[in-house]
Amino acid sequence: xxxxxxxxxxxxxxxxxxxxxxxxxxxxxxxxxxxxxxxxxxxxxxxxxxxxxxxxxxxxxxxxxxxxxxxxxxxxxxxxxxxxxxxxxxxxxxxxxxxxxxxxxxxxxxxxxxxxxxxxxxxxxxxxxxxxxxxxxxxxxxxxxxxxxxxxxxxxxxxxxxxx
Numbered sequence: 407x408x409x410x411x412x413x414x415x416x417x418x419x420x421x422x423x424x425x426x427x428x429x430x431x432x433x434x435x436x437x438x439x440x441x442x443x444x445x446x447x448x449x450x451x452x453x454x455x456x457x458x459x460x461x462x463x464x465x466x467x468x469x470x471x472x473x474x475x476x477x478x479x480x481x482x483x484x485x486x487x488x489x490x491x492x493x494x495x496x497x498x499x500x501x502x503x504x505x506x507x508x509x510x511x512x513x514x515x516x517x518x519x520x521x522x523x524x525x526x527x528x529x530x531x532x533x534x535x536x537x538x539x540x541x542x543x544x545x546x547x548x549x550x551x552x553x554x555x556x557x558x559x560x561x562x563x564x565x566x567x568x569x570x
Contacts, residue, residue: 423466423513429552451557456481
């Protein structure tokens with residue numbers, strides 16, 4: 407199966423918040439609240455994908471449920487926070503949507519997510535991921551985390567499905 411056949415067959419997108427969707431810049435305020443930087447281009451791509459019927463989930467290892475309303479506005483189906491174990495989030499997503507892991511496209515720059523990246527239907531990372539991780543995924547975007555990687559893959563997916 408070709409790379410783009412793999413991409414064409416997925417139906418749910420899962421993005422790692424800290425290691426893909428948001429930039430690598432993280433700030434914490436005096437109350438311990440995390441602040442992330444997002445690309446407007448990426449958020450607009452999520453919105454476009456949502457309008458086209460694609461379910462998008464965002465995983466975070468931080469308590470950042472305060473981001474859920476903003477992400478929902480842009481088209482994210484669900485923000486799943488407080489993850490010590492992303493496998494349990496995948497199980498939840500699959501169970502809620504009656505899908506198998508090959509139906510998922512997963513974006514993460516985390517070495518700890520390597521097995522999920524390899525077992526998902528389409529695993530990808532950004533150009534600023536660790537070199538060893540890049541050799542383990544189906545696709546390495548030319549874009550960086552938080553600066554276009556999401557819009558890159560969504561554009562490719564929508565063009566493959568003639569929905570761009």
